[in-house]
Amino acid sequence: xxxxxxLMILISLAGALITFLSRTxxxxxxxxxxxxxxxxxxxxxxxxxxxxxxxxxxxxxxYPWIPSIGVTLKFGLDGIxxxxxxxxxxxxxxxxxxxxxxxxxxxxxxxxxxLELTGVMGVFTSLDFFVFYIFxxxxxxxxxxxISIWGGPRKEYAAIKFFIYTHVASLVMLLAIFALYFNALAxxxxxxxxxxxxxxxxxxxDGDLIKGVISLKDAVFIGLxxxxxxxxxxxxxxxxxxxxxxxxxxxxxxxxxxxxxxxGGYGLFRVILPILPYSESPSxxxxxxxxxxxxxxxxxxxxxxxxxxxKKMVAYSSISHMGYVTLGAAALVPLSVSGAMYQQFSHGLxxxxxxxxxxxxxxxxxxxxxxxxxxIAKYMPKLTFVMxxxxxxxxxxxxxxxxxxxxxxxxxxxxxxPTFVILALFGIVFTAGYHLWAMQRAVFGTFNxxxxxxxxxxxxxxxxxxxxxLLVIYFGINPNxxxxxxxxxxxxxxxxxxxxxxxx
Amino acid sequence: MxxxxxxxxxxxxxxxxxxxxxxxxxxxxxxxxxKNMLGYLSAAxxxxxxxxxxxxxxxxxxxxxxxxxxxxxxxxxxxxxxLIVSLMAVxxxxxxxxxxxxxxxxxxLILLATVGMMVVASANDxxxxxxxxxxxxxSTYVLAGFEKKNPASLEAAxxxxxxxxxxxxxxxxxxxxxxxxxxxxxxxxIIEFFxxxxxMAESSLGxxxxxxxxxxxxxxxxxxxxxxxxxxxxxxxxxxISSLLAAGSKKMGFVAAFRVLVLALVAIRAxxxxxxxxxxIITMTYGNVVAISQRSIKRMLAYSxxxxxxxxxxxxxxxxxxxxxxxxxxxxxxxLMKGGAFIAVAVVGYxxxxxxxxAKNIDDIENFAGLxxxxxxxxxxxxxxxxALAGIPPTAGFVGKLFLFYSITIExxxxxxxxLFLVVIIAILNxxxxxxxxxxxxxxxxxxxxxxxxxxxxTAYVVAILIAVVGTIGxxxxxxxxxxxxxxxxxxxxx
Numbered sequence: 001x002x003x004x005x006x007l008m009i010l011i012s013l014a015g016a017l018i019t020f021l022s023r024t025x026x027x028x029x030x031x032x033x034x035x036x037x038x039x040x041x042x043x044x045x046x047x048x049x050x051x052x053x054x055x056x057x058x059x060x061x062x063y064p065w066i067p068s069i070g071v072t073l074k075f076g077l078d079g080i081x082x083x084x085x086x087x088x089x090x091x092x093x094x095x096x097x098x099x100x101x102x103x104x105x106x107x108x109x110x111x112x113x114x115l116e117l118t119g120v121m122g123v124f125t126s127l128d129f130f131v132f133y134i135f136x137x138x139x140x141x142x143x144x145x146x147i148s149i150w151g152g153p154r155k156e157y158a159a160i161k162f163f164i165y166t167h168v169a170s171l172v173m174l175l176a177i178f179a180l181y182f183n184a185l186a187x188x189x190x191x192x193x194x195x196x197x198x199x200x201x202x203x204x205x206d207g208d209l210i211k212g213v214i215s216l217k218d219a220v221f222i223g224l225x226x227x228x229x230x231x232x233x234x235x236x237x238x239x240x241x242x243x244x245x246x247x248x249x250x251x252x253x254x255x256x257x258x259x260x261x262x263x264g265g266y267g268l269f270r271v272i273l274p275i276l277p278y279s280e281s282p283s284x285x286x287x288x289x290x291x292x293x294x295x296x297x298x299x300x301x302x303x304x305x306x307x308x309x310x311k312k313m314v315a316y317s318s319i320s321h322m323g324y325v326t327l328g329a330a331a332l333v334p335l336s337v338s339g340a341m342y343q344q345f346s347h348g349l350x351x352x353x354x355x356x357x358x359x360x361x362x363x364x365x366x367x368x369x370x371x372x373x374x375x376i377a378k379y380m381p382k383l384t385f386v387m388x389x390x391x392x393x394x395x396x397x398x399x400x401x402x403x404x405x406x407x408x409x410x411x412x413x414x415x416x417x418p419t420f421v422i423l424a425l426f427g428i429v430f431t432a433g434y435h436l437w438a439m440q441r442a443v444f445g446t447f448n449x450x451x452x453x454x455x456x457x458x459x460x461x462x463x464x465x466x467x468x469x470l471l472v473i474y475f476g477i478n479p480n481x482x483x484x485x486x487x488x489x490x491x492x493x494x495x496x497x498x499x500x501x502x503x504x
Numbered sequence: 505m506x507x508x509x510x511x512x513x514x515x516x517x518x519x520x521x522x523x524x525x526x527x528x529x530x531x532x533x534x535x536x537x538x539k540n541m542l543g544y545l546s547a548a549x550x551x552x553x554x555x556x557x558x559x560x561x562x563x564x565x566x567x568x569x570x571x572x573x574x575x576x577x578x579x580x581x582x583x584x585x586x587l588i589v590s591l592m593a594v595x596x597x598x599x600x601x602x603x604x605x606x607x608x609x610x611x612x613l614i615l616l617a618t619v620g621m622m623v624v625a626s627a628n629d630x631x632x633x634x635x636x637x638x639x640x641x642x643s644t645y646v647l648a649g650f651e652k653k654n655p656a657s658l659e660a661a662x663x664x665x666x667x668x669x670x671x672x673x674x675x676x677x678x679x680x681x682x683x684x685x686x687x688x689x690x691x692x693x694i695i696e697f698f699x700x701x702x703x704m705a706e707s708s709l710g711x712x713x714x715x716x717x718x719x720x721x722x723x724x725x726x727x728x729x730x731x732x733x734x735x736x737x738x739x740x741x742x743x744x745i746s747s748l749l750a751a752g753s754k755k756m757g758f759v760a761a762f763r764v765l766v767l768a769l770v771a772i773r774a775x776x777x778x779x780x781x782x783x784x785i786i787t788m789t790y791g792n793v794v795a796i797s798q799r800s801i802k803r804m805l806a807y808s809x810x811x812x813x814x815x816x817x818x819x820x821x822x823x824x825x826x827x828x829x830x831x832x833x834x835x836x837x838x839x840l841m842k843g844g845a846f847i848a849v850a851v852v853g854y855x856x857x858x859x860x861x862x863a864k865n866i867d868d869i870e871n872f873a874g875l876x877x878x879x880x881x882x883x884x885x886x887x888x889x890x891x892a893l894a895g896i897p898p899t900a901g902f903v904g905k906l907f908l909f910y911s912i913t914i915e916x917x918x919x920x921x922x923x924l925f926l927v928v929i930i931a932i933l934n935x936x937x938x939x940x941x942x943x944x945x946x947x948x949x950x951x952x953x954x955x956x957x958x959x960x961x962x963t964a965y966v967v968a969i970l971i972a973v974v975g976t977i978g979x980x981x982x983x984x985x986x987x988x989x990x991x992x993x994x995x996x997x998x999x
Contacts, residue, residue, distance in 0.1 A: 068987050134897045148951045182917055
């Protein structure tokens, strides 16, 4: 059925506008929950009708927008975008529900959350580079406000840093997109921003950006890669993330970690992998990506180990987990690539639990400093239960979704990038270490009397986390509903790699 | 001689001129109290003219008065810009100058200034061009100083007057040199002459004439180094008049430059690309960098408008139809967003004055704290205008910049010239830089706590702001008809 994707995007946009205009907090949160619920229902409908055995684009829609420069509103889904659309629609209603108690400027708060949903769905479904870029930028603005209005003490610094850092990266990406566009224009003489067309035209690109220093092909590739890995973020371009996370409100952190970071990973699969085999020196680029991936895994892990703030620790753990996505993508083995895609989906669910836990603890105990907590399990049994589940999932306990993803990535990447995998394996030990150590110091042990009277999380908070835990376990036991379509698309993606004989 | 001319296409100019005189005469007859209705009358007249211009659409080229005026797509687009800006300024003035006993003169002057700008848009003869310039300038000199008891306003008017006169003199001198060389004041005639005798254009006299013209137009466009008057004038003038000056009267310089300079540049084929590229880059960089340190929002907007003039001036660098279309688009977008932003500043002024009658530095950034709560529609307007000025999609500012940068890139590719690429990259970096100072105001509006009670925003301002918001977002969401319009306008020049 045509039109389902645009319907979904339009509904969330309309919901956002109505929420902005609503007068009371009650109205705002009800409208937000209902709209995101409708959007979830539509995404489930799409998911149920999605044929996961083929790799072509499904639910394709196309409307002319600016024909004079070849911009078309083109939306569609395949095995790369579908799981992420589903993830967005799971995370947003749960975030709204988790933040049910928000009182400060409620209409704007919930409206911005819905606007984020619009933005990320647009990024994951648009097949026109121009429209893709617009949605990519739209996502920034609500997050800027979520951090700068509802954030912590250093919110203004964090918000502007987040905005400028990622905006500059987007501009670099935009330049690369325009290079692709003009290259295609010179060949075909018809203006078009069609994503697949432009990616195909990369194959015949030639010339130098600066003679003798860098070829145009390499420059475009690095420009696009830069745009994506800053968003992911990968070491060494990660410094905006801890600041943004520490200052952002819980809902903002959840959306940031669960959805916004995934845009970077999505870009790797949608844009980088199809052009990788045709770049000037594929093996160099693969090594570059693998180094970035492993560096993120290790550096993220070690920094997480050293953090005093629970939320900052979780933020660094995100960097480390997103490193698996880069590593898996760089390995170019069908199962490592689909493992990397699965890591995106799984990390989105798990990190939601972790950030929500931090939010509940902050709210109840008034601090997130691990050192000042201790023994809160005694008064917060429900939170402890879901939080423990989340932490175990995050450290990769078998039976939960994170294990499948990381196992697939590590196992299959070994075929092509053995050295890097062995290095990354060291990270795993410390990953388990910082998770358990933090739990032990902050949650278990003797109760720190200085905290005074603390209470357990509200029911709506625990409920949203519990739903995520159930999903993490479900997808840990039965990954097939989403893993199948990822594998089909990963195989399709890598056909060109084998054709070019990049990897032996 | 054919006296059977159809004046239908000049109806807007005729209507506004007649209306201006009617208003002056009415001002003598009616009581001071009922002068408030004159604002509504002028707005109705401008609206009628606007509807008429839109209704005529993209007409074929029609010459008038021995070819001294033409009505063609280029003039139609700029008439549209001038009429929209004047309409917004007049609607805003209904509140700003409420119960002022000189309203009759005020509205008559605005209408005459608009007619002057429209004459410039249509001018096909250097004399007509100059007369239009002077009509618009003389009217706006008075308007800038209309708050007679406010020293800042008087200073603004005086600076504007002195520098404006100087620029008129330079322009006139340039024109007289050209007349001396070519023996005609008709613009196509001049171009023909230069095409036939390129050596004359490259002679020292020709170059001197060109320099004088560039300087004269440069003052109107507020390009660096001819910009010094703009910040003081925009800051000191009444906000509604700043809106007219920055959004409207500045575009007059651009349309004149499109008509005269672009053709002249094409004709003489001289190597002036680099000169214009340097002028444009210095202008945008200077505007953006200086805007960062401003505390007065009107001054910040003034510098940002210098920066925007720098972007528009990129159209002269490559002078392809597409780049001129981009310049026209950005001029249209800038008229809406800058015009709207200055009127929104007027609301802030109204808000501050209703708190404290003797407030100074009304447009200081501190007064913007918590504006999102105190005046939600105004703050929303600012948000849209600032995002548009920074070139964030989907807004008119984005479409204009995109088209401009796009056209230069295409030219850079077809000439495989790497310095043109560099120009585009500097322009894009500038665009990123500008986000900083816009975001700072947005932070004040939405993040910092409000300094007073919520106010009721006067309807007149709200209407003016909403016109600009709808226009800014409308062009961003559905740019195709506007792109076609701009392309049509650019094709008139036949470059």
